[in-house]
Amino acid sequence: MKTTILATAALLVAGVAAVQAGTVPPAPNGIDLPENYRDWQVIASSHRVDNNTLRVILGNDIAVQAARSGNTRPWPDGAILGKLVWKDATLEAWEKAVVPGEFVHAEFMFKDSGKWADTGGWGFARWTGMDQQAYGEDASFVQECFGCHTPVKSNDYVFTLPAQLP
Amino acid sequence: MKTTILATAALLVAGVAAVQAGTVPPAPNGIDLPENYRDWQVIASSHRVDNNTLRVILGNDIAVQAARSGNTRPWPDGAILGKLVWKDATLEAWEKAVVPGEFVHAEFMFKDSGKWADTGGWGFARWTGMDQQAYGEDASFVQECFGCHTPVKSNDYVFTLPAQLP
Numbered sequence: 001m002k003t004t005i006l007a008t009a010a011l012l013v014a015g016v017a018a019v020q021a022g023t024v025p026p027a028p029n030g031i032d033l034p035e036n037y038r039d040w041q042v043i044a045s046s047h048r049v050d051n052n053t054l055r056v057i058l059g060n061d062i063a064v065q066a067a068r069s070g071n072t073r074p075w076p077d078g079a080i081l082g083k084l085v086w087k088d089a090t091l092e093a094w095e096k097a098v099v100p101g102e103f104v105h106a107e108f109m110f111k112d113s114g115k116w117a118d119t120g121g122w123g124f125a126r127w128t129g130m131d132q133q134a135y136g137e138d139a140s141f142v143q144e145c146f147g148c149h150t151p152v153k154s155n156d157y158v159f160t161l162p163a164q165l166p
Numbered sequence: 167m168k169t170t171i172l173a174t175a176a177l178l179v180a181g182v183a184a185v186q187a188g189t190v191p192p193a194p195n196g197i198d199l200p201e202n203y204r205d206w207q208v209i210a211s212s213h214r215v216d217n218n219t220l221r222v223i224l225g226n227d228i229a230v231q232a233a234r235s236g237n238t239r240p241w242p243d244g245a246i247l248g249k250l251v252w253k254d255a256t257l258e259a260w261e262k263a264v265v266p267g268e269f270v271h272a273e274f275m276f277k278d279s280g281k282w283a284d285t286g287g288w289g290f291a292r293w294t295g296m297d298q299q300a301y302g303e304d305a306s307f308v309q310e311c312f313g314c315h316t317p318v319k320s321n322d323y324v325f326t327l328p329a330q331l332p
Contacts, residue, residue, distance in 0.1 A: 039207050045222050047213040050262035056211050093318045093325055096216035100329035130332050152259045159259055163266035166298050
């Protein structure tokens with residue numbers, strides 16, 4: 001069931017203090033949350049209608065440069081892709097607009113073809129919720145990530161296709 | 167009707183040369199296209215299911231700082247909001263994902279409560295298509311923009327609500 005975003009509620013949410021840098025635990029495979037991911041540039045967006053979530057896909061400088069120059073097969077070492085995920089909500093002022101509701105998680109793919117050779121050259125990590133809890137019981141959680149991404153091996157294990165931009 | 171994004175096609179699209187800075191004509195009201203808007207940070211996203219378009223809402227530094235601190239009623243002078251709009255497409259590798267297809271337009275709201283007092287303190291402008299044609303026959307085009315935004319006067323004429331971020 002979708003929630004409806006009221007302007008007042010969203011403003012209160014926006015005013016919540018950001019999680020302090022350095023207080024977020026690393027993922028069970030040792031990957032740290034990139035500190036400045038909120039400031040990365042946009043590569044694409046998506047709306048998953050199977051689980052009713054909106055997503056924005058961001059990249060660090062290396063990833064954005066690769067995306068804009070079409071050099072993503074493979075993505076270069078050092079590229080990091082970040083996906084911000086929210087539950088669907090309905091904009092009160094425009095009911096045919098699905099907009100970001102509750103924040104679900106931020107998840108990342110770190111390209112290092114040597115370090116992460118066992119999982120297609122990508123290190124996976126996810127932090128859930130507004131309190132950014134590290135996802136996974138132990139380092140084996142990446143098998144879940146990698147298993148889901150294996151069908152897109154021909155696209156360097158990445159679902160995202162860079163959006164067209166002038 | 168939705169199109170399906172094939173990985174190869176999208177890579178070709180990503181490789182298209184960006185429109186050269188300085189070659190895009192100003193809007194009929196004299197507003198210039200912000201040169202670096204592709205590099206702005208994310209404020210929100212949306213999926214309009216009435217006209218089947220995906221949107222990412224970006225902001226310049228003043229707008230992003232206002233969004234993240236909850237100071238958007240009113241937005242401060244100097245804030246610029248940019249909206250990138252694409253037609254819906256279906257991701258071939260995940261058919262329940264709606265993703266950006268053909269680029270439709272980039273549209274902007276420039277906050278200057280003095281200069282644009284007649285239209286709620288906002289200057290409006292839009293550039294359509296990959297060749298970034300200035301929208302509007304003459305300066306009166308802003309009445310169309312302002313008319314549509316008037317119902318959200320109580321939210322400083324802005325539909326977008328900043329997405330929740332940790």
